[in-house]
Amino acid sequence: MRIIKVQNKELLAKKATELFVNVIKNNESPILGLATGSTPERMYELLIEKYKNGEICFANVLAFNLDECVGLAPNHPASYRYYMQQKLYNHVNTEKTNTFLPNGLAIDLEQECNMYEQQIKQTGNIDFLVLGIGENGHIGFNEPGTSFNSRTHIVTMTENTREVNARFFEKIDDVPTKALTMGIATIMEAKEIILLAQGERKADILHKVIHGGITEDIPASILHKHPNVTVITDIAI
């Protein structure tokens, strides 16, 4: 696990963008794994700038998001599809048919998870996967206690996760209780992973991830077993 310590949020986004751009430039048709949340927002803005400058092209990019909330339509402002469209896809030349998120409106959610897992498998290994981290150590929506062998699955969000996500909704009751997420084993198959941890809110958990043992109680701790992980953080560790 490589750790890149930067001074602030802006430099974190710049470093993440630099690694992202390398992957896009060095692969004919890169397969990406993408995250939502506030942490990668600035990285997406910088990527849009680079696209507009002609430095990078998304025409051959395939992208799978980590997760999606259950019950939110793609045009719901708190859905992750909506986020991806607003923060990246509407501004670059990705093909709509090349960008994937689990369908949180699927009638049969189990089947949707299996299909998503199959889609990733058939496409080939994810070349570059971006992760944020939850305050409880979750990656994607894999909450503490999730098996390290998990594949794309349905999760029940913890109360803490729902509270953290409440800022996107009028009231806490509107926050979805379930989500679909790539599993931990799915995430671990990516060839390269970057984990972005920004701000004091994440300091405690990042310390545990970096200095503690590997345990299912802290999903992100599994990343120690991955051969190509870079943690980019502005937190003193």
Ligand code: GLP
């Ligand atoms: C959500 C997402 C995660 C994300 C996390 C952190 O729970 N499912 O993929 O990493 O939030 O979000 P933020 O970057 O806003 O702290």
